[in-house]
Amino acid sequence: MTVTVPQGFRAAGVKAGLKASGNPDLALVVNDGPSKAAAAVFTSNRVAAAPVHWSRQVVSDGRVDAVILNSGGANACTGPQGFQNTHTTAEKTAEVLGISATDVFVCSTGLIGEQLPMDKIVPGIDTVAAALSDDGGAEAAAAIMTTDTVPKQAVFTGTDAEGNGFSIGGIAKGAGMLAPGLATMLVVLTTDADVPAEMLDVVLRDVTRVTFDRADSDGCMSTNDTVVLLASGASGAVPSAETFSEGLTQVCAELARKLIGDAEGASHDIAVRTFNAASERDAETVSRAVARSNLFKAAIFGKDPNWGRVLSAVGTTDAVFEPDALNVSMNGIQICQNGSIGQDRKLVDLEPREVHVEIDLQAGSAEATIWTNDLTHDYVHENSAYSS
Amino acid sequence: MTVTVPQGFRAAGVKAGLKASGNPDLALVVNDGPSKAAAAVFTSNRVAAAPVHWSRQVVSDGRVDAVILNSGGANACTGPQGFQNTHTTAEKTAEVLGISATDVFVCSTGLIGEQLPMDKIVPGIDTVAAALSDDGGAEAAAAIMTTDTVPKQAVFTGTDAEGNGFSIGGIAKGAGMLAPGLATMLVVLTTDADVPAEMLDVVLRDVTRVTFDRADSDGCMSTNDTVVLLASGASGAVPSAETFSEGLTQVCAELARKLIGDAEGASHDIAVRTFNAASERDAETVSRAVARSNLFKAAIFGKDPNWGRVLSAVGTTDAVFEPDALNVSMNGIQICQNGSIGQDRKLVDLEPREVHVEIDLQAGSAEATIWTNDLTHDYVHENSAYSS
Structure with missing residues (x-):
């Protein structure tokens, strides 16, 4: 039911001390390959958070090795210091994982207009990396929650034309500020299908248009919305665009429905x-x-x-x-x-x-x-x- | 402070029994001339109420002799029967006043999707016509209220280039559904300045654009919004477009501010x-x-x-x-x-x-x-x- 169902992924979620509540607030999802293909869509809000600016660059070459996500602070409207903090987060994650910072995708969610407590995030990255496991998806889902009352996860399993099985997993956080051009939402999608980055990009844009973009809780668009899709190729399955799109649509529609079902204060x-x-x-x-x-x-x-x-x-x-x-x-x-x-x-x-x-x-x-x-x-x- | 401050106007507001509360619900404003020049702007909602369709035709020749307004029912989304009821309201008003029905402007406000109780409106028109007086503006302002907590009125007095005095008076109801392209609001404006219909139209559109159209309580646009401006010419003053526009802007801005100040449930x-x-x-x-x-x-x-x-x-x-x-x-x-x-x-x-x-x-x-x-x-x- 989560991002570690597809083969080739490890994940973790830990308490880094960002949230006053003491709840988990730092998550990491790592693609161990063999493929590192990726695509992402972001908020269309022109006042975009520092991690959105960073991650847009990271995914532009179609490769993402890891996604580090924090709740407890959006790092939006935080100026040059905010961008430096995102950069530091990526650098530290890269160092711990032995990869390049330019392949580390960063997401943040929480209060706008406050600097992140880097003295908690930097040691937290050591903790979360040490906690990585191939069944850590649920912990990651919990660590990205803000006003969500339940973690949101979904999974799809299918086969390619040759009969090779593959799966798609997803985690999401939402709750408020849900609107078109994406919600206040962070979504990480993983698949062990072998799908090239160009096709991931086309399919992801097509699918978000009719799923997440049509979840409109309160008409307010966030500064941090991000949906990122990682493909490890570890299953060896090579589904057609149509087959893959059907599976991805199912996962995204389920996550979008769960976001609406847990929107702040809603009774219908x-x-x-x-x-x-x-x-x-x-x-x-x-x-x-x-x-x-x-x-x-x-x-x-x-x-x-x-x-x-x-x-x-x-x-x-x-x-x-x-x-x-x-x-x-x-x-x-x-x-x-x-x-x-x-x-x-x-x-x-x-x-x-x-x-x-x-x-x-x-x-x-x-x-x-x-x-x-x-x-x-x-x-x-x-x-x-x-x-x- | 109201529509009977300008010379040449009579008004009244009475209880016709449309409102369950028993509060006044039928108002009439009559222009006794000598001029009967008029202009109006209406909701841009494509689902417009029957009285909007009727009154758009009435004012198209630049002449309005009387405005009959009811609260307690919007007469919107009421089909052919609804239009017939507006027509009957105009005919009855014309008969009682001895004027033409095609010069009777009709406004309604209240619940959408219910037929008006014509058995109460028709005798109510006799009552309201009998109550007409040259200081009845305040009663008219009270009779058009729905969820408003206070009646809204405003007045401006000025002089033309020759030193002749004139005034502009207004009454308004609002409360909910306030939005661009006008609010759920009915506004009657009167002036004893001698202003031709063409100039009334230009100035009214210009002024509503920067006053009522910029009061946006809840982003919801009504089916009945109407602002109508009647000029009697009774003062003999002939202000320039600029002078008249300044006065009208002052009255409309004051009424718009009062609408926002009494919006449903607002605390700021x-x-x-x-x-x-x-x-x-x-x-x-x-x-x-x-x-x-x-x-x-x-x-x-x-x-x-x-x-x-x-x-x-x-x-x-x-x-x-x-x-x-x-x-x-x-x-x-x-x-x-x-x-x-x-x-x-x-x-x-x-x-x-x-x-x-x-x-x-x-x-x-x-x-x-x-x-x-x-x-x-x-x-x-x-x-x-x-x-x-």
Whole structure:
């Protein structure tokens, strides 16, 4: 169920003392090869953290040997000192592992605008390297958590055309600031399939577009979001792009669903599906507009099937539709028919945590689903009390 | 302080029985001339309410004789029956006043997706017409309230180049769903200046762009937003476009500020000012991105001067700036300097209701301010419990 399921990987997670809680806060994932192929996608936020700038360079040659991740500090908006701290983290990791610093990928998550305590990180790297093991994935998953209440892991196993088995494993942390162009999330994906870096890059971009990019908890985009994919080739399997993409989609969709399911303060996980759209882009635009409406999200928290707030949000988009041809259902009850009053809203049961909103644009045949959360007292509480 | 301060206007507000609370819910403003010049701006939401469709036609010839407004029902997403009800409202008002229905402007506000109780509105129109008086503006202001806690009114008095006095009065209702392209708001503005309809239209669009359009309480755009401006010419004053625009800006800015000050559940009114921007559009884009960040808004509720969340929001825009040249201050303390840590955040006092966030892009000389509110428990409560 984790990044050490695929062959060729070791991982560890330890307590370096960065978190006031004393919980694990430093993780390391190492690719022992034979291949060191890698790809990554990053936040599209222009105010990107120091580790994002560093790691973008590291992965640019398609090779990553190790990923070092800390929670307890985002190292974002920390100026030249922050970049120096990321560099030092990579150098120290490289030294301990006997590899090049330019092959060490660095991720950070936590409070923005504070310098990392390097006096704890540097000795912590010795500790985490000493703890590396071929079943350490779960410890790594725990060490990257911030306000997550549970670690998130996923795994896929498949075979290539020759019948050779391979697997894909993943760990993720999320919780708040989940939005398009990725969430506040760090994700490490591993595979023992033998896939060249160019293909990893194409497939990863394709898959994140329809998984992580469509998890939009609160519309806020982070400075640190990173998804990195490492391929060891240790299984000897050489899956086609299609086969590999299917497996990766499954892992990423499962992780994305788990991120939404554990978002800060949420009491409902909401799938906003727009269908019969003129284009996938229209469908995504409409679903995202609804997923971002605070009024809609507060209504779902109140178990109020307020379709007027859905239509209000749909009406702000430039998607192809006629206002008097919109249909909306919630959990199977079509409460809006042709832009006006449909079935009795009292029939809608919003007790279950999972809510399905379906928007029929009657304008084509494309569709897209955005996953989001409701807007709750606990969201306000956590985000007014927790400085992140 | 209201729409009956300018000469040539009568108004009234009465209880027609639309609101379960029994509060006033039907208002009428009549222009007795001699001029009947008018202009209006409407929501840009494509899912517009029936009265918006009707009133857009009414004002298209630059003439409005009367405005009838109801609270207690938005008449949005109500299909052909909804449009018929708006038409009936205009016809009845015209009959009672002895004017043409095509000169009767109709506004509605309240719950979306329910038909209006015409058996209460039709007799209510007799009652409100009988109550018309030349000091009835305050009653009209009270009758258009929904979740507003106080009526909103404003007035300006000035003189034209010849020294002839004129005035501009306004009433507004707002509270929730405040966003660009106008808020859930109805605004009636009156003036006794003699201004032709074409000039009213130009000035009104210009003024709303920098006042109501920059009040963004929760990023949600309504189906009913309307601002209508009536000019009676009764004062004989003929102000220049510039003089009239100054007065109208003052009235609209005051009403917009009052809308933000009474937004649902808010505990802080926040002015997000972006300056040294390459363009006014850049400044507005940046300010709006910050004003729409739930994480930022929740932090202000928690009195946490979380500048990292400001930078995260700025980083999502396409405005011209360098991340390491951003400065941010809150209530006068420059907590972010050149994209990194500035003055001690503990120096920031977020106790006052009014909060000033200043974002220096160091990229030009343009500026813009968006007014917004914090994200509070009361916002979640009101919008999960109140179906609107």
